[in-house]
Structures are given as structure tokens and as C-alpha cells.
Amino acid sequence: MIKKQKKKEERGEKPEKKKEETFEEFVSQYDLAHNSIFLxxxxxxxxxxxNNRLIQAMQFGQKLVVDCGYDNSMTDxxxxxxxxxxxxxxxxxxxxDDPFDLHYCNINPNSILMQSLQKHIGTVHEPWFPLHLHESSYLDKFPKEQLVYLTPHCREEMLEYDHDAIYIIGAIVDKVNTEPLSLAKAKREKIRMAKLPLDRYLHWGSGSGKSLTINQVISILLDVKTTGDWKYALRHVPRRKVHDSAGKPEGQRKIWTPAKNELSKLSYRSKNATPNRMVKVRNIIND
Structure with a gap:
């Protein structure tokens, strides 16, 4: 705009006067330069x-370990x-709101797991990225007495959340190999073990597996760390795997079922009826 005005001045043309904007025109336009409520x-x-919140968690948050040492036990x-x-x-x-300080331990940079992770998160190996990657074991990084390995194959249930413990999640997808690898590893390394109290709070459906994904496990841990309520935290378990007290799958239950005394309050509009004519549901059922 400035260059155009200079060229017009050189040609001897009069510069165009800027049209004055009325108040109505000002408030009617919604953008950053006019009537903008939100930035x-x-x-x-x-x-x-x-990322800034994760950096704060690195300094003051509770640590959580993800064991990435099962890549050889999984298929591509x-x-x-x-x-x-x-x-x-x-x-x-x-x-x-209150994230963990994540530590991915026992990683192999040349494994398919890390190469695939690099494709999903292109900056995962950058020095400024708020995630700890360790090729060494968690035994070399943290005190052994604070470590608690979360494995579904042990007997000990985690009834209360320990804010001083360092929980370990095994990064394993066991669709083919269903052996209790995390249980064997925790016993071999003599680490405390615990499992989520799924059977205590949930009714599992017949034929539905009790396995959870890694991201579902951390969602449960984040909620129970903040609230201390297992019933609320276990909302991340897929509803298709859970049955209600009546034995019906959770996903098939209706949100609301009216009682008989509530049917008279409902109404039904007939397709062939006039707009003002209403047929009550109770009369339809009786007929």
C-alpha cells in the first residue's frame, strides 16, 4: 500500500482518502483488528x-517408567x-492437568518399535523434546525399592495409589504371544508387583479379554492419581468389555427407560394426523 501511494504521488495524483468507519461498521466486523472477544x-x-507443562513435570512431577524391552518378543x-x-x-x-514425568527405558534405537515411534513423533530424539529416552535399564536410573511393576498376571492388587512409587508399564502388545512376560521379568529382577483392581470394580463380559492398551493404562493412572477414585478412573476401560449388574453388556444398555406410570407423560405424533392432533403412547399400547 505504501509503494502504491508513493507511485501515485510521483505521477501527481492525489492520494485516496481513507473512508471513515462508523461505529456500526466497526462492531459488525469480527476479526483481530475489530470486535474480537477472544485472542x-x-x-x-x-x-x-x-510442552512447558511437561517440563514442569520433569522437575516436580511423579515419574512413570515405560519398559520398551519387549520388542524381540513381538511381531513386526x-x-x-x-x-x-x-x-x-x-x-x-x-x-x-497433572502429567507424569515419562521415562522410556530399555529402548533399542535400531528396533522396529523405535523406528515406528520416530515416524509418529518426528521430534522424539530432539534434545528439547520433553520425553526421557534411555537405552539403559530403569534399575540403573531409579532406586529399586521405589519401583512397582504393573502386571495383570500377579496376585497383588493396587488398592491404594502410592504417590511416592515409580510405576512401570510394560510396552508390549501380546496378541500372538500371551505368555506372562512382565511377571517373569519382575520376578527375575526382584521388583514389587501390582495389578489394577479391575475384577474388584468391574463385571467382565463372557468372552471379552481383560487386556488393556498402554494408553488406557496411563489414563487410568492419571485419573486415580488426581482423584483417588478407582470407579471414576476405570471409566477408560472400553464399555464393550464390561457387563452391568443385570448381565447386559454396558454398550447395549439404554440411556433411559420410562416406567409404566411415565408413559402417560409421553406423546406420539401420528404421520397421518393433523399438526395439532396428538396421540398418547398409553392409548397406542392399550390398543
Whole structure:
């Protein structure tokens, strides 16, 4: 605009007068320069906010270990699926109000798992990225007496959440190999074990597996850490796997079922009826 005005002045033309904007025109336009109530938040700004919260968790938050040492026990497809779940795990943790300080231990940089994770998170190996990656074991990083391995195959239930413990989640997708690998590893390393109290609070359906994804486990841990309520935290278990007290699958239950005395309050509009004519549901049922 300035260059155009200078060219017009050189040609001897009079500069155009800027049209004065009325108050009605000002308030009718909604953008950053006019009537803007909310500021525009860019995706980079939101990412910086989430990353800053993770940096605070690195300094003051509770630590959580993800054991990535099962890549040799999984197929290529399971490794790729596991990498996707690790991406969801990082995303769920980052968006929480009180995130964990995540540590991915026992990683192999040349494994299919880490190569797939690199594709999902391109900046995962950058020094500024708020995630700890360790090729060494968690036994070399943290005190052994604080470690608690979460495995569904042990007998001890985690009835109360320990804010001083360092919980370990095994990064394994066991669709083919269903052996209790995490249980055997915890026994071999002589680490305390615990399992989520799923059977205590949930009624499992017949034929539905009790296995949870890695990102579902961290969602449960995040909620129980904040609220201390297992019933609320276990809402992340897929509803298709759970039965209600009446024996019906949770996903098939209706949201609301009217009683007989409530049917008279409902009404039904007949397709052939006039707009003002209403037929009550009770009369239809009696007929």
C-alpha cells in the first residue's frame, strides 16, 4: 500500500482518502483488528503450553517408567501397534492437568518399535523434546525399592495409589504371544508387583479379554492419581468389555427407560394426523 501511494504521488495524483468507519461498521466486523472477544491461539502456542507443562513435570512431577524391552518378543505388526500406543500414551499424558514425568527405558534405537515411534513423533530424539529416552535399564536410573511393576498376571492388587512409587508399564502388545512376560521379568529382577483392581470394580463380559492398551493404562493412572477414585478412573476401560449388574453388556444398555406410570407423560405424533392432533403412547399400547 505504501509503494502504491508513493507511485501515485510521483505521477501527481492525489492520494485516496481513507473512508471513515462508523461505529456500526466497526462492531459488525469480527476479526483481530475489530470486535474480537477472544485472542487467536495457534497450534504452536498450544504445543508450547503443553510442552512447558511437561517440563514442569520433569522437575516436580511423579515419574512413570515405560519398559520398551519387549520388542524381540513381538511381531513386526505388534511393534508398529505398540509404537502407536506409545504415541497415544504421550499425548494423553501431555494433555492432562497433572502429567507424569515419562521415562522410556530399555529402548533399542535400531528396533522396529523405535523406528515406528520416530515416524509418529518426528521430534522424539530432539534434545528439547520433553520425553526421557534411555537405552539403559530403569534399575540403573531409579532406586529399586521405589519401583512397582504393573502386571495383570500377579496376585497383588493396587488398592491404594502410592504417590511416592515409580510405576512401570510394560510396552508390549501380546496378541500372538500371551505368555506372562512382565511377571517373569519382575520376578527375575526382584521388583514389587501390582495389578489394577479391575475384577474388584468391574463385571467382565463372557468372552471379552481383560487386556488393556498402554494408553488406557496411563489414563487410568492419571485419573486415580488426581482423584483417588478407582470407579471414576476405570471409566477408560472400553464399555464393550464390561457387563452391568443385570448381565447386559454396558454398550447395549439404554440411556433411559420410562416406567409404566411415565408413559402417560409421553406423546406420539401420528404421520397421518393433523399438526395439532396428538396421540398418547398409553392409548397406542392399550390398543
Amino acid at each position: 487467536r491461539f495457534y497450534e504452536t502456542t498450544i504445543n508450547q503450553f503443553y 505388526r505388534e511393534n508398529k501397534n505398540c509404537a502407536k500406543q506409545l504415541t497415544f500414551l504421550f499425548s494423553e499424558n501431555r494433555s492432562h
